[in-house]
Amino acid sequence: MKIALAYAPTTCALVPFVNLTEAGAEFEPVPIDTHRGQNRTAEYLRLNPLHKVPVLIVDGRVLTENVAIQIWIARTFPAAHLLPPDAWEEVQAISLMAWCASGIHPHLARYHGPARYCGDADPAAVRDIAKEMVFENFHKAEDLLRDREFFFDRFTAVDSYFFWCFRRATEFSLDLSGFPNCARHFAGIAERRSVQKAFAYEREVKALFGRT
Ligand SMILES: N[C@@H](CCC(=O)N[C@@H](CS)C(=O)NCC(=O)O)C(=O)O
Structure with missing residues (x-):
């Protein structure tokens, strides 16, 4: 399964980044510079016409909205117990x-x-x-x-x-x-550890985007 995550620093895309990491999922974060409008390009708007991150792309299928994304992660990786079993x-x-x-x-x-x-x-x-x-x-x-x-x-x-x-x-x-x-x-x-990994990635992306 190929999982990609459209991600932007400091945004709520941190949540699926952390949960995918907690789940031990292999995924590719795709950095989106919202300050430079990369979430408003024609290509991005095809993924999410509402120009928001996060977007999860699973084998080419697109999932938006954080709540649904977390439920998908929890159900796909049940061993991580990201939702209570009861x-x-x-x-x-x-x-x-x-x-x-x-x-x-x-x-x-x-x-x-x-x-x-x-x-x-x-x-x-x-x-x-x-x-x-x-x-x-x-x-x-x-x-x-x-x-x-x-x-x-x-x-x-x-x-x-x-x-x-x-x-x-x-x-x-x-x-x-x-x-x-x-x-x-x-x-x-x-x-x-998952959060520390997300913070390290955030620093990397901020540097890439020339932000402090
Ligand atoms: N309802 C969406 C909201 C996502 C959202 O508001 N994302 C913000 C970042 S925290 C965003 O992408 N803002 C850029 C924009 O609105 O153009 C969800 O829960 O996933």
Whole structure:
């Protein structure tokens, strides 16, 4: 099986990179320079008309949307236990990934690029609201991670997904000191070999793209 992953530094493409690595899958990351519009070329838009990363290409077939990509990885590499084996817990994990994708990520995007969401209105107001929304969601995560190393009994795809959400917030000048459980989870996941490998690859790609 030939697996390729359209990847861009600092983006949510980190999540499938980490999970494919956790699964021991052989895959080829394909670096996409979104700052230079490589996600808007005709070739890329044929893969994903919505010009987003990640895109997973499996033997020429294209899969978009992070939640679906993580489920495919978990089902294709069951030995990695990237989703809990119990049916109820499995759907709880999918619910949490959907929450990362639709409940947290859009607010992070609004905080990062408020001007895209407000026309002529004040981007600072959009940013303030986005911050409130991010924090509301991190409070939920704070409860879920109380006295826990992972969201479930062991590492799952939910951990890498939430890890990316929290990491994105650390890249903004936000005071995250009110989220000690999230910060502890973040530090623990950051130590995993899969994440260190993803960070090393990210550094490589940033250098390739001439970014610091
Ligand atoms: N719903 C998509 C969202 C992916 C997404 O927003 N990716 C961002 C990077 S984190 C992106 O590619 N942005 C570039 C663009 O929108 O042009 C998913 O969950 O996979």
